[in-house]
Amino acid sequence: MDNIYNSVIEALIFASDEPITPQEIINAIKGIDGPDSDVDSGEIDAAVEELNKKYDESGSAFTILKIAHGFSFATRPNNAKYVGFLSTEKSKRRLSNAALETLAIIAYKQPLTKPELEMIRGVNSDYTLNTLLEKNLVTISGRAESVGRPLLYATTDEFLKYFGLHSVNDLPKPREIEEIMKDEDFLEQKRKIMMGGLEEQAEAEALLEKEISGDSSDDGDEVEEIDDAEIENEEEEITSFEENELGTDLENESKTE
Structure with missing residues (x-):
């Protein structure tokens, strides 16, 4: 793939509000340059690696992370405390302690049922669970094979984006x-x-x-x-x-x- 696409890939990642997948990048390039454009997902990964190397060498404040099966710009970890201070001043979609606790249990124990969740927390979790479902941080992933076949809950891609993770294995x-x-x-x-x-x-x-x-x-x-x-x-x-x-x-x- 020609290095000219490095700039295109960088621009697409920067312009995207959500983590952009390799396939979406390919579709954008082929949509403009034609279906015969020489680009695939492996070359996109290589381009991102090359861009991150350039950022490292220049001391840039940014890096490209693989989040929720896509790519997204992020600030470097050594700048986290400064960005965190700003986030404290302007909190965005803040979660309560109860919601964070519930989310942590689901993330580490998923999939699990509401009775299992409440057994761990020791309190009723109806309201907190509904809040997480409304925010699309948690989803119903199926039913358990136990008596009554209760619903199973698991985290979503939105959860990965919220916490800047590529997969739950990164927890x-x-x-x-x-x-x-x-x-x-x-x-x-x-x-x-x-x-x-x-x-x-x-x-x-x-x-x-x-x-x-x-x-x-x-x-x-x-x-x-x-x-x-x-x-x-x-x-x-x-x-x-x-x-x-x-x-x-x-x-x-x-x-x-």
Whole structure:
């Protein structure tokens, strides 16, 4: 394959919102240059390898990763803490701790049933599981052969894209997770994320309290206005009643005379 396609492949990977597969790259090239264009998946892999070598030599901030059976641009690991800080400031589709826990169990134990998931977590997982299904991070992969044939759940390609993995085989091993948990950079990033979450929670609570206070104040004003109006009406009714009574008494006295 001519080196001219390296630039084309680089442009296609960069322009794609989702990881682009070798076949999609081939289709794009042949769609423009004709079906006889000399390009195949092996040559695309070689081109990506050559591009990554060029990025390494130039000290580029980017690299091309194979994610979910396709290629996608990513920042280098040594820039992760800086990008992570930005992500903390502008969190994108953040998952709750319960969702992350559920997702981790499914990822490592898939396929598994909801009863198996809940046995591991120790709590009902209906809401969390539905959330992950809605976000397309988890899918129904079939039915178990056990009694009642319960549904089986597994992770999706969207899960791989979300976590930057090529396949579930790329998930860190338990020993690797222990090492990551002890890493100072990880602990610092975790602290910042937790602090960011606490700040957001405090802001939300303050806003809610302000809204409640405002509503209560408004209600108080309305009550006072209503009370004043009711008192005035009652006074008018009493005055009217007294006048009627007085008029009746005078009329009776007049008849008696």
